Amino acid sequence: MSLKGVHIAFIAVSLLLCAGFGAWAITDWRETGVSVSFYMGVGSFVSGIVLAVYGVWFLKKLRGISSI
């Protein structure tokens, strides 16, 4: 597998992390009321969206390079 394929897989895993961590942080904020957790949760969800957009852009940019 080329670096392109590995990078796409990496972005997919990072996206899952953003979703999971966002959910964890928001749950923590609801339980403890610590505002930092709220900001981390929102930041994580926003980062997930940014990563998804980046992933699509990356695939388009490197269309000519094989993923294998």
Place this chain on the structure above:
Amino acid sequence: MSTTVIPHDLEPHPLTGMYNGKFGIWLFLASEIMLFGALFSTYVLLRVGAPPGQWPAHGSEILNVPLATLNTAVLISSSVTMVMSWAALKMKKFGSAQVWLTITFLCAGAFLVVKYFEYTDKFHHYQVWLNDPMPVGGHEVTTIKGHLTADSPKLECSEKTGAFNIPEYVIITPDGDHGSSGHGEAVRVEGSKIKRISNFGPRHSPYLATYFTMTGLHGLHIVGGMVVILYFMLVGGAIWKRSPEKYTNRIECTGLYWHFVDLVWIFLFPVLYLL
């Protein structure tokens, strides 16, 4: 003088379908997966087998989640800049590739600086276990977490066990709510009342020993990656002039390694800090 030509240095080998360098780095990464896999398995076994109360319910009770979140963002960004460097080389933009490579190096440095602060805080943060409950901040407690004041005597380690010897007394500033430091009034605890004292280093508990082993090994991999990236930042121009394809392939191999190191962190972060 004869020159030795290494076959399949640039073009794919018919058996593996990839150039030899890439095949080599995948073999290396396979051994790395086994190494970290063994450590993750050890973590699971230790956690599952820990007696009740011996393992924190969540790593966030002890570790600094906001700092680790920052480090996660830094590492994910560094993977993006690493792949941008390779993509620029594919498009024959050497200057741009070196800029991306430099940013990757700086991200790795930033990760280590944050880790340094995280480690330092753990080594200056203490827990005192008491023989009997005593009142602290209006509550009866059997253990106090906090920072020792400058008036406390210097702690020494036992040569036999490696644990801290019980001092004559300690003066400790207890943590505030949710682990924030410096909110309580300093408390003097006599040595006769202390069952055990430790900083939050590897000797504190199996959990922290696992934490320092896994994040320490990961940190060493970051340093290894930085050495390689720095090498290509310094001599990349000469390799590029001789053979642009060879340099592009080398950056791809470096990128594969770097993604592996970042992927390890993406698993370490939730396992150690959140669960």
